[in-house]
Amino acid sequence: MSNVLESDLEDFGALVKQSSPELLEYLxxxxxxxxxxxxxxxxxxxxxxFYNEVGSLTRSLHDAIRDFQIESIGxxxxxxxxxxxxxxxxxxxxxxxxxxxxxxxxxxxxxxxxESVPVSSELQQRAKELRKDWGRLIQRDLTPQEFRELYKRxxxxxxxxxxxxxxxHSNLNTILLEQGYQDLTGQVITRVxxxxxxxxxxxxxxxxVAGRVDSISGVKHQDKxxxxxxxxxxxxxxxxxxxxxxxLNSQDxxxxxLSSLGF
Amino acid sequence: xxxxxxxxxxxxxxxIKNLLRDLGFTNTVEADDGVTALPILQGGTIDFxxxxxxxxxxxxxxxxxxxRADSKLKTIPVLMVTAEAKRDQIISAAQAGVNGYVVKPFTxxxxxxxxxxxxxxxxxxx
Numbered sequence: 001m002s003n004v005l006e007s008d009l010e011d012f013g014a015l016v017k018q019s020s021p022e023l024l025e026y027l028x029x030x031x032x033x034x035x036x037x038x039x040x041x042x043x044x045x046x047x048x049x050f051y052n053e054v055g056s057l058t059r060s061l062h063d064a065i066r067d068f069q070i071e072s073i074g075x076x077x078x079x080x081x082x083x084x085x086x087x088x089x090x091x092x093x094x095x096x097x098x099x100x101x102x103x104x105x106x107x108x109x110x111x112x113x114x115e116s117v118p119v120s121s122e123l124q125q126r127a128k129e130l131r132k133d134w135g136r137l138i139q140r141d142l143t144p145q146e147f148r149e150l151y152k153r154x155x156x157x158x159x160x161x162x163x164x165x166x167x168x169h170s171n172l173n174t175i176l177l178e179q180g181y182q183d184l185t186g187q188v189i190t191r192v193x194x195x196x197x198x199x200x201x202x203x204x205x206x207x208x209v210a211g212r213v214d215s216i217s218g219v220k221h222q223d224k225x226x227x228x229x230x231x232x233x234x235x236x237x238x239x240x241x242x243x244x245x246x247x248l249n250s251q252d253x254x255x256x257x258l259s260s261l262g263f
Numbered sequence: 264x265x266x267x268x269x270x271x272x273x274x275x276x277x278x279i280k281n282l283l284r285d286l287g288f289t290n291t292v293e294a295d296d297g298v299t300a301l302p303i304l305q306g307g308t309i310d311f312x313x314x315x316x317x318x319x320x321x322x323x324x325x326x327x328x329x330x331r332a333d334s335k336l337k338t339i340p341v342l343m344v345t346a347e348a349k350r351d352q353i354i355s356a357a358q359a360g361v362n363g364y365v366v367k368p369f370t371x372x373x374x375x376x377x378x379x380x381x382x383x384x385x386x387x388x389x
Contacts, residue, residue, distance in 0.1 A: 106274040110281065231355060232324055234317030237346035237367070248348045251373050254366050257350065261357050 012049050016042060091192045098185040105181035112171040112178075123164045126157055265290045269300045269314040269326065270344075275367075279313060279344065282371050286378065297321025301329060304336050311381075316345035316352070324356060331360045340381050344369065 019038055026035035133150050136142050142150065238247040248254050266288055270276045276293045283291055292309070294300035296318040303309065312330065316323040323343060330336045342363040343356055353364055362384070363377035 103272075103274055107277070110274070110277055113281070231349065231352050232322060234322055234324075234345075234347050234352075235349065236317055238348055241348070246349050246351065248350060248353065248366070251366055251369065254348065254353055254364055257353055258357060258364060261354065263357065 012046060015045055091195055094188045094192060098188055101181045101185050105178045108178045109175050112175050116168055116171045119164050119167050123161060126160060130154065130157055264288055264310050265292065265308050266311045266313060267292050267294060267300060267303055267309045269294045269296065269312070269318070269323065271295050271315065271318040275315065275344075279374070282374050283313075285371070286375055297323065297326035297329065300326055304330060304339070305333075307335070309339060312339050312341045313344055314341065316343060316347040316356075324352075324359060327356065327359045327361055340385060342377055342381060344374070 019042055023035055023038045026032070026038060130150075130153060133142070133146070133153075137147065137150060238244060241247050241249050248257060266283060268276050268279050268283075268291055270279070270293075273295075276295075280291050280293070283289075288311075292303060294303055297314075298320040300312075300314070301321070304312065312326075314323040314326055321329075323345060327341050327343070330339055330341060337360075340362045341360070342365065343361050344365045344367065346367040347353075348366050356364055362381045365373055365377050
């Protein structure tokens, strides 16, 4: 029965079936030693096939993780063992990079807005004042002295308008360029996404094998109810709002719900 | 009018701070979760609380409940500005005594509207 040891998990069930007449025969003959030999062989085959399967799964899981690479934080010289964990840590680092990059871009954009708002306010303020006196000019309501002043003020205003437009234009350009974060972070997220999908695939495989092992070994598990996510801790932004009747789609829906509660 | 803005993301705090400034509220302070917000509130100078929901440490709903349970703080108006949009959560917030609820992403108009509505109610109650 040496070939039994080579059998893998899929064949194990067949092997049990195949061996049972033999086992029965020994038992009927009263040959307990022969019967125990069959049981022994079955037991060894079971262990062996299980370890083979776990070994191959471990290798494929390891491969999936090792395949995940984002350049620059490579630790190619590190040992095989450390490498597997470093790729996950790398994914985590990369997600932190996303947080930092989006935060930097948001802050830079807001810096530009903060810088631009006073410029546009000042421009508006000066234009309003000039417009008032310009209206009086049209009405021929200005003294010659006032007219001379207006003449000078218009010159100053035009220079200021020119400078302001230049500043605003440059700030808008900076805001535009800052949006490049979307490309950079998008690339990183796509890679992390691929890793997650890959790992999930392997995990599903692992669960399937675990199920097969359970069915052969007769181990029964108590189904644990998955703990519901606590509303108090929060869920973060809802991604598939349209498909979830529990999630409100807009501020209007929220307002409607609140007003139905007497708000 | 001193307003406390509580959010774990500094960019969101900054957005809210800028919008409030445009609405004429220039006196603001910031905290990054309920744990850091509570001592500031207990300092007794805060007139209005704007808080996120989902934060590490103490969440916004917990902060709201803590504020309502504190005899000195319970009358402070609380505006929730959050991405949490589950029906049950909004009901919980209403039951906990929130004064307004704005879902992210939000507009300047929505924020303005809610704040004005809260003040209208407070004035009407006087």
